[in-house]
Amino acid sequence: MSLDISFIGILIGSIMASSVPLILAASGELITERSGVLNLGVEGMMIIGAISGFALMVITDNLFIAVVGSMLSGVIISIIFGFLTQSLLTNHVATGLALTIFGIGLSAMLGKNFVGIPGKEFPILFSSLRESIPFFGPILFGHSIVLYFAFALPFLTNYFLKKTKLGLVVRAVGDSPVSASNQGINVILVRYCCILYGGAMCGLAGAYLSLIYTPQWIENMTAGRGWIALALVVFATWSPIKVLIGALIFGGITILQLHMQAIGFRIPVQFLSALPYLMTIIVLVVISRDSRKIKLNTPTSLGRIFYKEK
């Protein structure tokens, strides 16, 4: 392996690109969970976003419509989840699982006519700077707009939860829906909004895969990334910045282990393949040892059904 500085820059750039879907989906799910709703349908919403984005790109030939449409499709499918869990008071876990099964099946059906169509090139920003600046060029420049958004998102989420009134409302609803309700907060409405927002981010994460990362539609192309995003939220103890760190470590080790194989490191390949999962959990557990902070961040009423007595 040529360990020169520009190669490391390229490597970091590709690690960032691979962690984008995890950051987006996990940040969205984080808000949903902070409002006390456990939506296990992340994978299903992502795959619906992936097919909607790709289909809209093929039909309209407009990437902007495709990206926005993928977010809308995530919103639409999460409305189903919201209606079932918030209005009909169904169990969060069962409904979320059903949403994933439904999403994967529906996307396969919708996608029948879009298999085998090559994708379109997604515009990248500052591509000239990428080439001209060694090391920092490939890290900072030459990415799609979605990547920049994804990397800003955890900080925006952090600010939203900690510094804004609305963020406080979301946290209150997640911690104690009864007290929040007594304060005059419409708990169901807040939870609906958080569910729809989570759906939009998952839809965007899916579209990143089908429009930017591997521009094509293939059935089941999210390949379990939704579940990893879900796990990241928990291991990051519901902290947006730790979600970002976790996603980067996961993406980083995934890519590094492929490089280690290519170089010919004599480490059992199965161990290398398990390394991303292992390292991500270890690092997140180590950096999240402050139990006071965990208590502060954990939505106490996560997954519990709330209904207002009339």
Added chain:
Amino acid sequence: MYKNFFRYLISAIFLLGFSVNSNADFKVGFVYVGPTGDHGWTFQHHEGRNAVEAAGIKTTFVESVPEGADAERVIRQLAQSGHDLIFTTSFGYMDPTNKVAKDFPNVKFEHATGYKREHSNVSTYSARFYEGRTLLGHIAGKMTKTNTIGYIASFPIPEVIRGINAMTLAAQKVNPNIKTKIVWVFTWYDPGKEAEAAQALIDQGADVIMQHTDSTAPVQTAEKAGVWSFGQASDMQRFAPKSILTSIIDDWAPYYVERAIAARDGTWKQQDTWHGLNEGMVAMGPYNSAMGADLVKEVEQLQKDLASGKVHSFTGPIYDQKGNILVAEGKVADDGMLAGMSVYVKGVEGDIPK
């Protein structure tokens, strides 16, 4: 997992519907391990089914059937609902196929890539994909500038190892300095991971990328990076028109049509089929003109010789990584050895994951 269950449920409902009015005519059933839209393995089996349908024979199929208990239920369901011939198209269907075959002696079964024929109504069939890999190796050895070939491997089974070996032997023959770098991804199908593996190999100096996984992500990554690549299982040229030198294509259609007609006409007999370039079960996609006319001519000749049997992919002397002789000079590897291949030949770097 849940996806499969969901699909199975729907398929089962459909099958139930079919089973009502079925007894009279001849019908063929297909069981697929993946979705028909995978654009690889299952896609090609589905093309075979379409050919049977085009030959005027009624067919049904069930897709995304997990290997294991579900498979037996689906195969049994097909047998019960009046199917006369059933193709089970994945290695893991081997035992369920034989089990069901025992209970339905009048139904014919065809199992892909397996070796168990416990009852007289079970046949097995597979394709000699390694012959295609030999052609890929020859081309790769000639086209590489960095003398490094990147290989994205799925699971350490004989089928995959055979491909790596066949490719490496052919590449060494035209270019003794060749190095084969292998990355195991432990999946048949994860576009994101396959793309990352391709990128890692390219970053490590490979300028020819080969895959034994099913998605088109690696060839697209190669196209973007400006290196050469090869399509897998079906013709992937339109995904990477500049990068793809050729594709190995699985063509099950002639075999499926032949066997379906034989079963209909009562001439079906148990057999074990392992067809290659000669019979057309393995076919090559169009050769990229970037290879140059001379190389294309050379490869076409080699393709003819492999088909006629004049050249064999595994002709001795062949050594393993430690230098022990595997196939003596002047001999060729027999089918038993090919079917159980579990060591790398000399010149492949690294160890096979156990």
